[in-house]
């Protein structure tokens with residue numbers, strides 16, 4: 001009986017694939033960026049999937065200790081394979097992606113190395129980077145403290161220069177100055193880039209970065225004056241618990257003066273503080289780098305969740321036709337489509353805006369090398385804003401995909417609970433999303449205030465220069481409505497702030513509105529970049545048409561969800577709003593026959609998806625059934641604890657019933 005069912009489900013996905021109206025292989029290229037990108041990703045995904053060390057289906061059942069050891073084993077094995085196969089940087093980071101387990105290597109490569117590259121002098125880079133590249137040292141990024149994370153200027157750890165010995169003394173003066181959260185710190189790292197208040201000649205010069213050795217390179221024990229450990233279990237089983245987020249305290253630990261990262265400023269042998277001619281905001285450069293990579297990761301996490309929910313919705317059937325005919329695939333329900341297809345469109349939208357952001361970041365980095373700092377603010381606003389909007393949307397979407405999969409979505413074997421638990425801290429780390437959106441809002445307010453002086457905004461703010469036109473015009477339901485909404489919301493905020501007794505007080509009072517104005521500005525960027533993408537030459541039968549559809553879905557869904565903003569700012573009429581919603585329904589009908597093929601284009605292996613519901617072959621029910629028996633509770637037929645707790649209870653009930 002089960003076998004018959006399985007065959008039917010498999011046929012179902014084959015029928016879905018046959019019904020698609022576009023070339024899936026060509027869509028894989030559009031998604032990945034090039035034929036080369038598809039091939040490398042394919043090779044790395046298969047390398048990981050075929051290696052038993054990278055098994056992850058038992059992860060949620062491991063104890064914290066076993067999970068951490070498993071992470072160490074995977075990282076060491078991955079490194080061995082990278083060296084043996086002489087993998088390129090591109091291949092290695094894809095391999096890391098498909099291993100799919102957060103670990104100390106992320107912070108080592110993702111923050112420790114970039115911090116030294118961005119804030120270290122050439123000499124410092126020459127000394128430290130080769131050690132880091134060969135894993136002769138393991139580093140982490142120790143910024144956040146128990147008392148302060150968002151307010152970086154409020155950090156309390158001190159680095160006091162001692163001219164007698166030419167050393168800095170690193171110290172944790174209070175409990176709240178304990179470093180708290182850095183990934184890789186708890187158990188793995190030998191070194192850290194530590195952010196501390198630089199004090200020299202009795203003056204506090206604020207936050208600076210220092211390279212500090214934490215553990216012995218001989219036996220891994222903490223160095224004198226260093227107290228450190230893991231901060232404890234985190235949300236969800238498996239999930240981010242593979243990471244050793246740590247606590248660290250210093251008791252007057254001495255480091256040589258040349259371990260201060262000295263690209264932005266220096267302390268001389270005599271203890272004089274010297275500021276370089278580079279903007280001090282470059283201290284935050286590592287965060288800009290990681291935020292852009294987090295945007296790229298949002299589309300990866302979202303596309304995984306959507307792939308699971310789309311395939312399962314094509315398999316799952318509930319309720320029949322009135323006359324007792326075959327049951328309906330839940331993917332055919334209009335409500336399922338209106339919840340799921342905007343998420344599918346968002347996965348594509350975030351992918352393309354992520355590619356653009358990566359271009360922007362590369363461009364800014366090249367400009368910085370020739371001391372052109374003109375696009376630094378643009379890079380900060382775009383990375384902060386896009387990080388906030390895409391991670392919040394993705395976290396919500398993963399949870400929505402869980403609900404779209406009904407009861408089975410709640411099982412660990414669906415892959416969705418763990419994906420959610422791993423993903424959700426992205427809304428907090430690398431800058432709490434609200435804090436980041438307020439940064440965008442500050443830049444928007446600055447831009448609005450400069451409009452009257454005739455200064456033309458540039459880059460993603462250029463549309464604000466069309467202020468006369470956008471403040472008055474009635475808009476067609478296109479980009480212009482998004483521009484008018486964003487600009488009018490920003491101008492409204494600026495006017496309201498202007499009425500306050502002082503600017504800071506006004507900003508504080510209006511911060512909830514400012515958040516929404518920032519979101520509107522960022523959504524405009526996402527829509528614009530999607531439109532720019534579909535205007536490009538995109539080869540492959542039907543590919544451009546599908547992307548055009550998804551672009552329209554993303555734009556109209558965003559408009560529908562935020563219709564209140566569009567109406568309140570007069571950027572659209574109620575009639576236009578209603579028409580947009582009508583149109584959305586028609587677009588969903590066009591996505592429907594292509595939905596399964598559109599998620600196939602992500603080209604994910606079953607290993608990477610890690611979901612019995614999202615299996616490529618659609619063989620969901622036998623896999624669910626088989627998976628249940630693997631649970632440790634099923635190792636014995638009669639549970640442990642029966643004799644202590646169940647039997648006496650049952651016997652007692654029996655005695656009572658005989659009374």
Ligand SMILES: CCCCCCCC/C=C\CCCCCCCCCCCCC/C=C/C(=O)SCCNC(=O)CCNC(=O)[C@H](O)C(C)(C)COP(=O)(O)OP(=O)(O)OC[C@H]1O[C@@H](n2cnc3c(N)ncnc32)[C@H](O)[C@@H]1OP(=O)(O)O
Nearest residue numbers: 075078092093096103109110150152281284380429430431
């Ligand atoms: C296990 C198996 C593995 C196997 C594999 C092995 C092999 C591996 C091979 C390869 C692997 C590759 C792996 C790579 C993985 C990479 C992924 C990385 C993973 C990431 C994991 C994340 C972990 C999390 C880390 C963290 O969270 S670190 C801590 C982050 N903290 C924050 O983000 C704090 C947020 N707060 C702030 O950013 C700021 O304090 C503030 C909110 C901006 C306020 O600052 P303040 O100075 O007080 O502000 P203002 O006065 O408002 O601003 C002053 C000024 O500066 C401008 N500004 C602000 N920020 C920036 C900026 N970032 N850039 C530029 N400018 C900035 C601001 O606009 C103001 O400008 P003006 O003066 O002009 O107005």
Ligand SMILES: Cc1cc2nc3c(=O)[nH]c(=O)nc-3n(C[C@H](O)[C@H](O)[C@H](O)COP(=O)(O)OP(=O)(O)OC[C@H]3O[C@@H](n4cnc5c(N)ncnc54)[C@H](O)[C@@H]3O)c2cc1C
Nearest residue numbers: 141142143144148149150181182183425428429430431434
């Ligand atoms: C899984 C994980 C990994 C991490 N890894 C690292 C790491 O490797 N290295 C590292 O240094 N740090 C790391 N962190 C720390 C992380 O960067 C901080 O937690 C983050 O920046 C948020 O800061 P916070 O915890 O101080 O939050 P808080 O700022 O205390 O936020 C609490 C609340 O206050 C609100 N809030 C704060 N300020 C304002 C404001 N100005 N206006 C309005 N609302 C405000 C926030 O929106 C939030 O709702 C990690 C955190 C997590 C969860």
